[in-house]
Amino acid sequence: MAALAALLLSTPAHADTLVDNVNGITLDKDGKLVRFTGLVIDSQGKVKQLLDRKDKRPERPDFKEDGRGRTLIPGLIDAHGHVMGLGFQLMLLDLSGTNSLAEAQAAIKKYAAENPEMPWIIGFGWNQEKWGLGRFPTAADLDAAVPDRAVWLERVDGHAGWANTAAMTAAKITAATKAPEGGRIEMAGGKPSGVFVDAAMSLIDSAKPKPLARDLDRAFLLAQQKLIEQGITSIADMGTSIQDWQAYRRAGDKKQLAIRVLSYGGDIDNMALIAGSEPTPWLYDDKLRMVGVKLYLDGALGSRGAWLKAPYSDAPGQKGLPLLTPAQLRNKMVRASMDKFQVAIHAIGDAANAEALAAIDDLSRDLPGERRWRIEHAQIVDPLDIPKFAELKVIASMQPVHQTSDRLMAEARLGPDRLKGAYAWRSLEKAGVRLAFGSDVPVESANPFPGIAAAISRTDAAGQPVGGWHPEETVTRETALDGYTRTAAYAAFAEDRLGTLMPGMRADFLILADDPLLASPDAIRKMVPLETWIGGYRYYRKSEGATVGR
Amino acid sequence: MAALAALLLSTPAHADTLVDNVNGITLDKDGKLVRFTGLVIDSQGKVKQLLDRKDKRPERPDFKEDGRGRTLIPGLIDAHGHVMGLGFQLMLLDLSGTNSLAEAQAAIKKYAAENPEMPWIIGFGWNQEKWGLGRFPTAADLDAAVPDRAVWLERVDGHAGWANTAAMTAAKITAATKAPEGGRIEMAGGKPSGVFVDAAMSLIDSAKPKPLARDLDRAFLLAQQKLIEQGITSIADMGTSIQDWQAYRRAGDKKQLAIRVLSYGGDIDNMALIAGSEPTPWLYDDKLRMVGVKLYLDGALGSRGAWLKAPYSDAPGQKGLPLLTPAQLRNKMVRASMDKFQVAIHAIGDAANAEALAAIDDLSRDLPGERRWRIEHAQIVDPLDIPKFAELKVIASMQPVHQTSDRLMAEARLGPDRLKGAYAWRSLEKAGVRLAFGSDVPVESANPFPGIAAAISRTDAAGQPVGGWHPEETVTRETALDGYTRTAAYAAFAEDRLGTLMPGMRADFLILADDPLLASPDAIRKMVPLETWIGGYRYYRKSEGATVGR
16 A cells, blocks of 8 residues: 555656547537547647547647547446445455355455454455355364454355454353344354354354554545556445545545545534535545435335335335435435535335425425436336426436346336336436446445446346346447446536537546447446546556556 | 635735845744844745845835834744634623623524524623622523523623523423532522523533534634734644544535644544544645544542642542553553653643553653653642653643632642642743643633733733742743744654744744833733734734734
8 A cells, every 4th residue: 555655646647648649539518429549638638629530639748648449428427326335345354255264264364464454354255155164163263363453254145244252252242141132143063163154143243342543544546546557536425424524535635536526424423524504626636526415215225225106025024214204305405405414315116216305396496506416226117207207307317237236126126017117217317317327335246337238238247137137228338438438527517527528527537448339248347447547547457457647 | 704715815925035124033043132133934834044134135025014123023833722612602691791691681682693594692791780780680581682592691700590481491491490419400480490500501511413514514614813913824733623623524525724833632442533543644734634522531639629639728528530540540641642642731730640640651661762751731740750851852732820719729739739730831831841822721811921021020911019929939931932933843853844933934924013021020910913924925914903814
């Protein structure tokens, strides 16, 4: 990390930079496709000029790069992610590649040695079936690898955790400890064996130490590096806490902020504590801004927390639940809007989407002006409600990969009839709704290319189902690109500086081996950026491996 | 406030500025007095050159000011204050000038009308004796002025509060409400009359709404303006909360930060949340930095919370109490010091001072390097402990005006023998201890000139006692100036940029009508800056009244 920091600090400003001989693609501010072969960047890191093949090149640019015919596209904007969530995920020990208990023990031991300051060793991905162990692993198995620090490892399916003795001691687990409802403590010889199932995992989870500021700082830098390597140059951080924000500011203050973070405060408290009585200015050369607030109106489909108009098909007594009363939702929306904060409402079920739309409708008369209300996910929408998105000018902030991950589960939860308004990108677009696309990282990978592939094909990583799932809801390649660039910027009030490569905009772009407007969905899914530039600096070059820096 | 903000935003950078024809005074980095007649400031707002009468002036400065023989001294640094505490004090309604209930009612009504957004009207300073009322005022008296919003006003002595009906309703006060121990609810006709005495004040205090971010922002700007008008160009903020810090950052982000805030986090939690794993960089052109942490080891003398070695003279059973165990104090000091944060320990009683010194002694061996441990207040020190300050290189951060405010109370609390180490500036200095001077605003006024007068005379605003209280503890004028400039900067690791006017330092200075090295203590006490410059900008000119801006 020290090397990364040093490199970021050392990137110098250039006068004019010319990136020439590229297959350049951008949308203009009206969404029209523009092609170019050269890009001139000014000393402020902004696009100065797009060049056609016949245009004269600047005579003596300060820095010149030959694109050798490769494709150049605007930096991709993830319209919905959780930056610190990704960072903490990246800090965990990943055991999913281990093939035996002994291999896992060796990996755990190595990781503990490499991270002497970590008070707990936390990880995931073990699978005793894959190991051929014929039993659950035990605390003693873990003690053999790390006896002196707490170790806590989640099973590959997330439904069990494996603790060593130090972790159980820290959590005050004894032979007398009872599992909470919905959980089970595995026993061996009359005492807990070390494995905690489902709800019993909370017994250990609650004893984990809170992350220190240095953990937050490290997590942020790891997340930033991962995002940049995947071609994300800006990300809407949906639900920033004060701890998260301070980590972003520390990175900014130390000139380590490379990616652009468009922040939405985690509910009103964080919003007001962080930004005060209005959105913050753009900070650190447009690298950070708190623009709005994220509110949760319901849960998720998988856990049947999404709020539906009619009961779940696979749980007839349940419809999910709203997390806010009508008054609470409207009060929070008014509180934020009066201070000019943008409001982004998490709504997954059709009832939640209808209620979010109703609340926006109720308030729009008293809150004129361009609010750019956002509904996050908008996963299951009653087809009758789709026109309201357009009427109320609500932005649908959606995550294409969720469709491919969720489809079998969604079929079970909803039955065939309700799928008409599920992940209904094309229906929304046809109604006149603007689509902003994102990943919901770390719930899904932040990689935007499988998202683009899903958006245009409705097929998953295996190309399934053949022909696409409800293929009438696919969008064009241009719409997919728009959702990850121009509209993602518009959705965060950032279209005056981000999302396209028109003159005056920040020079955020990717160099790709192939053209995503021509490649097959399968080829798009496998694309990786060769280079990632932000504000006219090349922060990543694949040929240099994971190095971030010019 | 809008005008202030606009002016601060509009102050342009100058190339070379010449302030000429002044009676210029500064200490150099070794504490030697330097005199000059002209000051050249560069485009960065730093001192470029000090000019003697015979030195050649720059030929064409971008801006030139004729000092007309007036005195120029370094901007004064308050080594111990509470910025937001001052700001909130300035937002309160001040009734101390009212001479009748009717006058007070009119003032309350006017203030309420002028502040329509304030959910509660909060103030202080009423005195029914001065009004000749012959009784306590009542809730009905207040309702007549403001019926529709809560009003809560502290009596001049701070020992009673006066609420209207709306405030009592908000606090759920009924005829059945019982006063807590040490408090009394005034009754009239079998129900609370509106006046709450001593501990009963908490019944209403606890119902007050928390300040909103906009209140914090307004309070900060008011405090900043007040400090600049009083000649304070930098202030050590002793116990910054995350809310305070966010207000400072918002001011910085909006280019409204004029004063320099040297911040010490309010205990470890705020320190770590704000600054992370090391002190922040200098932010906003050296206007803000978190350098350390403030810890409280005991309380105050007035409330007998100060921790003494022997019992209070006027309360033989009491010695006060430490607020931290030996282990807690040392753990916090280690936690901060390991991450290179400076530690400032509040210690008022002689036992607290001895314990702070013992803790520093215990840790110094394991924490080498230049720590600049600070003891805040160091009010009552056992003379036997004074040499330890010097041995351990502890900075004594003291508030001269406390001596004049406290002397009669200190005599009662301590008896004559213990006064030998009370406010013992000269004894500490003679032992080789560096003295940083401050105000403890809002406990005292932030005005540094009465502080300088007290430091050199040990007399109060009335010149009492004649000849000074324990005059052997007076310091020289040069030491007083040093405590408010050079050593106050050193005490915050800021001597490389603040505290003197030597070339390369920030051009923070005051223009005064008279020379504080020559004027009488009484004249010094009444001094007010004619101009206050920070970083080469004139933020305040007395002839323009309260206007802040060039």
